[in-house]
Amino acid sequence: MNLSHAYGHPVSEEDGAALLGRALDLGVTFLDTAALYGGGNNERLLAKAVMHRRAQFTLSSKCVLDMHDGKRGLDGSPTAIARTLDGALQRLGTDYIDLYSLHRLDRNVPVEESVGALVRAKEAGKIGAIGLSEMSAETIRRAHAVHPIAAVQSEYSPVVRNPEIAVLDTCRELGIGFVAFSPVARGLLCDAVRDDAYESDNDIRRAMPRFTGENLRHNLIAVGAYNALALQVGATPAQLALAWVLARGNHVVPIPGTRNIAHLEENLGALDLTLDASVFAEIDAIFADGGIRGPRYSAAMQAQIDTEIFPGEELA
Structure with a gap:
């Protein structure tokens, strides 16, 4: 996503291709895109940059959340899913x-119908496994009853713990x-956010309450303690966060995004970290009890999210 969407101006095609190629060179085996990212441009970038190396990675993309009639929106109808998929196949080559x-739950369409469209696509040989993104445990169970779900995506980090309410356990069980x-x-x-003076008006964080104003100033206090802990254990802050996620369970896989080859290489260094459980406990303590303030999404974006929320989170 970072290469084409959400964090300001997209990188050049040349820089994006160089980063994706380096990721494969370093052993990355999972690349995740979506129809939404750059209005299809991210899928086109993958086609040009790495599809000639297709045997080296698992290709993941998403539908429902897309540009419909020139506007971002949800359409989980079987007709829209089929249209988005055919467009993705063309863009990806x-x-x-x-x-x-x-990509998201369209509350106007039963999830069983949306999954059914993917089942038919699988039967037609267009896709392999079926996945969900930002959906609740209840929705996951409903979808899984139609066809086995292979993977569920949700935001998860030391500061975003919503999957721990129910989704992580549901995934483990199923x-x-x-x-x-x-x-x-x-x-x-x-250590990439130090204030809310984001360089681009198109930066998605401008509309996220925890990344602006007094919320951010409060949150950076906890982040400062976290950065000090990373230094103490001989890791970068990014590596420490990724090691925390990797330690959540064998069924948990992080997908860090970046535009920078040096950051890509830094992220992969998390695989070499060996940390005591007490370090992870310190991380949890830093961000517990109001360490982070502000909803993770704006009200408009939250309306498209099915994942469980903590009590009072919408008003935080």
Whole structure:
């Protein structure tokens, strides 16, 4: 996502291709995109940059949350899903996507109907596994009853713990992989956010309450303690966050996004960390009891999220 969407101006095609190629060179085996990212441009970037190396990675993309009639919106109808999938296959320059997910829940369409559309796509040989993104345990169970769900994506990091309410346990029970996006908290846990003077008006964090104003100033106090802990254990803040996510369970896989090859290499260094459980306990303590203030999404964005929330979170 970072290469084409949400954090200001997209990188050049050349820089994006170089980063994706380096990721494969370093052994990354899972690349996640979506129809929404850059209005399809991220899928086009993957086609040009890495699809000639298709045997080296699992290709993941998503539907439902897309540009509909020129506007961002949800459409979980089977017709829209089929249209988005066919467009994705064309943009990606392939006839098969390994993992295809419902990006969000369209509350106007029963999830069983949306999953049914993906089942038919699988039967037609267009996709392999079926996934979900930002959905509740109840919705996951309903979807899984139609067809086994292979993976569920949700935001998860030391500062975003919503999956711990029910989704992580549900995935473990049903044998579903959990894909943790934004594992370094949109830059908060890699010393990349120090104030709310974001360079671009298009930066998604401008509309996220915990990344602006008094909320952010409060949150940076806890982040400062966290950064000090990372220094103490000989890791970068990003590596410490990724090690925390990796320690959550064998079924949990983080997908850190970056635009920078040096940051990519830094992130992968988390695999070499060996940390005592007491370090993870210290992380939990830093962010407990109001360490982080502010909802993770704006009200408009939260309306498209099905994942469980903590008491009072919408008003935090």
